[in-house]
Amino acid sequence: MSALPGIGRRTALRLVLHLLKRQEADFERFTSSLITLKKEVHYCRECHNISDTEVCNICSSPKRDRSTVCVVENIQDVMAIENTGQYNGLYHVLGGIISPMDGIGPQDLEIDSLATRAQNGEIKEVILALPTTAEGDTTNFVIYKRLQPTGVQVTQLARGVAVGSDLEYIDEMTLGKSILNRTVFQ
Ligand SMILES: [Zn+2]
Numbered sequence: 001m002s003a004l005p006g007i008g009r010r011t012a013l014r015l016v017l018h019l020l021k022r023q024e025a026d027f028e029r030f031t032s033s034l035i036t037l038k039k040e041v042h043y044c045r046e047c048h049n050i051s052d053t054e055v056c057n058i059c060s061s062p063k064r065d066r067s068t069v070c071v072v073e074n075i076q077d078v079m080a081i082e083n084t085g086q087y088n089g090l091y092h093v094l095g096g097i098i099s100p101m102d103g104i105g106p107q108d109l110e111i112d113s114l115a116t117r118a119q120n121g122e123i124k125e126v127i128l129a130l131p132t133t134a135e136g137d138t139t140n141f142v143i144y145k146r147l148q149p150t151g152v153q154v155t156q157l158a159r160g161v162a163v164g165s166d167l168e169y170i171d172e173m174t175l176g177k178s179i180l181n182r183t184v185f186q
Contacts, residue, residue: 046117048093048110050075058082058090065089067124070179071114071143073097073131077167081129084176089127092117097130097139106142114143118150127182128156131166144185154185 001012019027043049044056047069051057058064058078068089072078078091094109117123126147130136144154158181167175 070127086176
């Protein structure tokens with residue numbers, strides 16, 4: 001339990017004691033749902049968002065605008081942008097950002113697959129919605145360079161978003177506005 005993110009030793013102990021007190025049936029339901037989670041939840045073949053089907057709900061929805069793709073660091077960012085209700089395009093989850101300090105390079109992220117998607121002709125705009133940190137800026141630039149030959153327009157969130165902020169901690173109004181007021185990447 002204490003190996004889980006954000007759970008210290010005291011909280012871990014409290015959780016274990018709580019689980020031990022639960023009825024057998026309750027406990028079995030809990031453990032089997034954890035096993036199901038690991039077995040049945042996959043990553044979408046297209047956008048790498050979490051999904052229980054091969055292609056996620058967003059990628060397979062006929063209501064979404066297939067000409068726009070928003071590039072985010074992780075799945076929490078997809079949720080944050082969905083919560084704004086201001087975006088109707090598709091996503092591309094990188095699975096991190098470039099961070100030489102942590103040994104994460106472009107090849108460790110879903111950048112090649114983004115370039116491949118951008119080449120298919122359907123995509124007209126790629127919105128960069130990465131953190132406004134040095135790592136985020138580096139990643140933006142690498143993606144921009146990769147996408148240049150495809151002729152796809154590259155935009156970024158309006159910089160009303162506070163420097164260094166993770167999308168999941170920005171309030172919905174601000175995030176929604178920064179999507180609507182996005183600017184051409186330069
Ligand atoms: Zn998807």
